[in-house]
Amino acid sequence: MLSTKEEFLWLSPREGIKFSEVFGILEAETEFIERGGECRGITDVTYRVVDIIRYHLDIGADVRHFGDYRGAYFGVFDKKHVISAINIDIQHLRLDEPLSMLYTDDPVFADYLVSTFEMFWRSKLFRPKSE
Amino acid sequence: MTSGTIIETVKDAIAVASTIIESAEKEVCWLVPAPLLVLAAHFNLNDKSRVLIQKGGQERGITEISPLYIEAVSAVIDIGVDIRHMERYGGTFMVVGDGRQSISSMDINAQDLSLNDNIVAFWTENPDYAAYLLSSFESTWAEATNAQKRMEELGADRPSHL
Numbered sequence: 001m002l003s004t005k006e007e008f009l010w011l012s013p014r015e016g017i018k019f020s021e022v023f024g025i026l027e028a029e030t031e032f033i034e035r036g037g038e039c040r041g042i043t044d045v046t047y048r049v050v051d052i053i054r055y056h057l058d059i060g061a062d063v064r065h066f067g068d069y070r071g072a073y074f075g076v077f078d079k080k081h082v083i084s085a086i087n088i089d090i091q092h093l094r095l096d097e098p099l100s101m102l103y104t105d106d107p108v109f110a111d112y113l114v115s116t117f118e119m120f121w122r123s124k125l126f127r128p129k130s131e
Numbered sequence: 132m133t134s135g136t137i138i139e140t141v142k143d144a145i146a147v148a149s150t151i152i153e154s155a156e157k158e159v160c161w162l163v164p165a166p167l168l169v170l171a172a173h174f175n176l177n178d179k180s181r182v183l184i185q186k187g188g189q190e191r192g193i194t195e196i197s198p199l200y201i202e203a204v205s206a207v208i209d210i211g212v213d214i215r216h217m218e219r220y221g222g223t224f225m226v227v228g229d230g231r232q233s234i235s236s237m238d239i240n241a242q243d244l245s246l247n248d249n250i251v252a253f254w255t256e257n258p259d260y261a262a263y264l265l266s267s268f269e270s271t272w273a274e275a276t277n278a279q280k281r282m283e284e285l286g287a288d289r290p291s292h293l
Contacts, residue, residue: 013221102259107134112253
């Protein structure tokens with residue numbers, strides 16, 4: 001995130017949102033947006049994570065809601081660097097939870113995740129924050 | 132990481148999955164929404180699986196078994212595929228052959244699948260990516276329920292005509 005210049009996209013189940021708070025990703029995201037970066041995120045916005053989501057919105061990130069999303073987590077940085085995790089049905093994510101993650105700078109894989117993100121973003125299931 | 136190909140329709144994803152099963156020699160692992168099993172059967176993927184198993188290969192699959200799809204699940208069990216049930220399927224799709232070839236998608240709208248539907252899936256022969264998918268598969272497999280047990284929970288015995 002610290003080397004990202006233009007865009008950060010993320011898709012996460014709500015457990016991942018809580019996890020990001022622990023690792024200081026919010027602070028890094030704040031610094032990134034202050035440098036002029038654009039951040040968009042998609043998650044299941046529930047009461048459990050509403051404070052964290054409000055923080056994302058307050059710092060200038062654009063967040064959309066996907067009800068009951070339980071799929072994979074991924075983040076795409078400048079359409080090039082990717083971090084991704086498939087961990088299904090994690091009910092209580094902890095720091096020592098087994099988790100398989102993939103990091104790559106393969107542009108085709110990044111393109112695949114960006115396309116996935118944009119498909120979610122356009123989905124009629126979303127309720128934009130302005131509504 | 133060696134690159135791959137983006138697959139954009141359900142029909143193409145099934146074709147790739149068919150290729151992966153056909154070319155596998157040792158093991159195929161998959162995690163798919165149950166409606167896709169029905170489509171896959173129509174495209175003879177069950178026959179590909181049968182050939183793999185007859186040659187001594189193994190196939191393991193995870194899906195969400197509901198009353199509507201017991202027949203489709205029973206068909207693959209009869210072939211010799213080892214099936215487990217996962218509760219609250221999250222939409223992730225993957226087929227991995229011999230720890231090398233894979234096709235995967237972060238989310239498939241399982242309820243409204245048709246052949247020409249647009250999806251976004253990734254097809255690659257990169258073994259690192261296959262290992263990543265298999266790691267997730269194995270953790271899900273360990274938590275999943277035996278298919279027969281699941282079908283007993285549903286109170287539905289396997290259809291007698293299968």
